[in-house]
Amino acid sequence: MVLPPVAFAGPPEPAPGARAEQAVIVPPPHRLEGRVVDRDSGEPLAFVNILIGDSRSGGMSDIDGLFTLSHARPFTTLTFSYVGYYPAVVHAGKGRLLVEMVRRPIELAPVEVMAGENPAHRIISQVMEHRDANHPERQGPFSYNAYNKFVFTGALSEGGPGPAEEADTLPGRLARYLEDHHFFLMETVTERRFMPPSRNNETILASRVSGFQNPLFALIITQMQSFSFYDDQIEIYGSRYLSPLAPGSLNRYTFLLEDTLLTEGDSVFVISYRPQPNRNFEGLRGLLYVSANGWALQNVIAAPAGEGGNARIRIQQRYERVDGRQWFPVQLHTDFEILNLEGMGQFKVVGMGRSYLRDIQLDASLGRNDFSPFDLAFSPRSILQDEAFWNDRRVDSLDSKERNTYHRLDSIGRDGRLDKQMNRYMALFSGSLRWGVFDISLPGLLGFNEVEGLRAGLSLRTNAALFERLVLSGRVAYGFRDGRVKYGGGGEWRLDRLTDLWLGYDYQRDVEERGGSVFLEPQSPFPAGTLRNYFLQTLDMTGRHAAWLQGRAWRNFLTWRAHASLEDVLPMDDYRFVPDSLSQPAGPSGFRFFETGLQLRLAYGERFVLTSGPILSFGGRVPVLHLSLSKGWKGPMGGGYDYWRAEASLRHRFPVRMLGSQQFTLLAGMTGGDAPWQKLFTAPGTYRPFSVAVPGAFATMRADEFVSDRYVALFWQHDFENLIYRSVKFNPRLLLLTRLGAGALSQPSRHLNAGFATMEKGFFESGFALLDLLGSGFTSLGFEVMVRYGPYTLPEFRDNLSFRLSYSLLF
DSSP: OOOOOOOOOOOOOOOTTOOGGGOOOOOOSEEEEEEEEETTTOOBOTTOEEEETTSSOEEEOOTTSEEEEEESSOOOEEEEEOTTBOOEEEEOOSSOEEEEEOBOOOOOOOOOOOSSOOHHHHHHHHHHHTHHHHOGGGSSOEEEEEEEEEEEEEEEOTTSOOTTTTTTSHHHHHHHHTTTOOSEEEEEEEEEEEETTTEEEEEEEEEEETTBOOGGGGHHHHTSBOSOTTSSEEEETTEEEEOTTSTTGGGTEEEEEEEEEEETTEEEEEEEEEEOTTOOSSOEEEEEEEETTTTEEEEEEEEETTOOTTEEEEEEEEEEEETTTEEEEEEEEEEEEEOOOTTOTTEEEEEEEEEEEEEEEETOOOOGGGOOSOSEEEOTTTTTOOHHHHHHHOSSOOOHHHHHHHHHHHHHHHHHTHHHHHHHHHHHHTTEEEETTEEEESTTTEEEETTTEEEEEEEEEEOTTTOSSEEEEEEEEEETTTOOEEEEEEEEEEEETTTTEEEEEEEEEEEEETTOOOOOOOOOSSOHHHHHGGGOOOEEEEEEEEEEEEEEETTTTEEEEEEEEEEEEEESSOOEEOOTTOSSOBOTTOEEEEEEEEEEEEOTTOEEEEOSSSOEEEEOSOOEEEEEEEEEEESGGGOEEEEEEEEEEEEEEEEETTTEEEEEEEEEEEEEESOOGGGSEEOOBOOOSEEEOOTTSBSSSOTTSBEESEEEEEEEEEEOTTSSOOOSSOOOEEEEEEEEEEEEOSOGGGEETOOOBOOTTOEEEEEEEEEEEEEOSSEEEEEEEEEEESTTOOSSGGGGEEEEEEEEEOO
């Protein structure tokens, strides 16, 4: 195919001395409205070019296929053109037009680009050059309101049997139900304010969810797609794809000029894009509509280039010039389909997300004081807005099918107490089983380690159904190998909601790792330490009274916790410690520590959601710094040891363009003074010849093999993601892994009957992992191989090798 030269048409030059704001625009007397759809499927066609008669006047359909035309003379004929469809010429009549276009058969002919520059490259290069000028989040502050709608429904696939033929089957019954209802319907009205480079607030003013009162469903809409297509990485339903406008994309994507739309005062270039052959990366395919007026995106259609099998996803974005000077998104649509469901025949599941932006204010008068620390917050009246409020903000009124959905599901929700059931599922995803006013911790039910053997227990916490601001907890456990009962309990009182300020007390009498690291981490359903407990061999029976105060500061990026504790520690072996320079060691009779401390967690750039309950985190690939400081006091409260302890951790994961992503964790610690092993640092060894992978631990190092009073460690991995091999049903991930550590101990002779060593010469292990070999979409199974080398290599090679299974939950 020979690509024609491109004629660039820009906006007309104003007359010398003329001022645009003085121009008087007379509204045309003739107006025509309509909709463009696919003739076979009935789906609306977005961004169809429309010409009036033989003029250059016309317009373009929006994302919903709707169009409104204005002209000085009566309408005669309209010409509709769209990539992949036959042109359609329609005689304008009275009333609203419905235009049905016929899809053109796809011809998979080879693409031949003749000598000379690809004109599509010249256009895309201009878009890249003007990317910062057109990126809405790299200009001045702005604000807007948005109406959002998400519909979850289904249908029988095209060409399959209809509901009548499927009368006695589940797909047939579902299809008949879906003739008058959807599975799920949700609407929100939001207000957003943004100030470069990163201050962002979005408030959910209203939320309506079919069958539910819980407004947290509104988070679905906020996570559908990236706000702007100018970012290097485009996010769709949590997955990231390399943008065709990212630096270097001309060498990775194939761009073709499909059409040039000439309108009055502007040219719009329709450019198709897809990854180049034999380029293995997470890319997109679709169409870009580029306006020569500012070399900006006017419309976008995008879908994952590698999608196949049973799932299809597509996004669409529409931009308009606001106040005649800046292009800005006005419509964002996200659609997905799930096909070929097992046992469901021709039935498919469909999701449709719609966002309409309006009341856009550029250069809004916003300052730092206009922004709260929360990226997303729920208005207290979000579920209380009446029908008049909704009718005023909807783009179009609800159709009968949508009204039926609300009526039917709201009735089911009240009768079936769906909100209560949903709260149970949310508790389950957070690692708890909800039982009335109590949450039962799932990790606390069963455990295993070398000292206790099989451990069975029960850990309860009250939830908001009992007290909104007070949490009471209690726990009990029994080790079948050591034959001891462990127990504990306490309470937490929320002093302030906005700063997440809590005052708490806790008592425990339980076994605890000797010399372990403790950082301030957010609550997780299944903490990484749960797996590592299996490998622990040296535990102490610890009785601890602890009081603490915890809150957030600096736009929620900083979480802090101040604590004071009184500990009575009884070693479960014959370890002894010689305090100061005394000849009489301490040990079998136990240790008493009175300690005060401060823990910090800094995650600059982390995004948070303010709800009526807990503060939620969106997470994100941001560096996370932990700092833990503690001081032991000799004398007060009977404390027997004067020491200090400091430990830090820096963790970061970041993408490497076209190479996947890297992640590292750097740890360092130091302790001084009169510190027994309990206040030193035990290197996290988890060796077994064949076992399970444990994040943040050495795979070939034995438990309690190395102990230090000062150390540094690095855990590094490079994830090639799906860049090594990719197919429709099999997408394994290759990870390269390296872990190293070094440490020292000032006076090892003070620790009697310890049996550990120090690692001044440096400990090294490397290997690889293959992940996602088997999975269900919610789980992932793979394996990891690690090899120990360097100064501490063991004589037998097999003792330096560890093979591990890797299993993870993908939520």
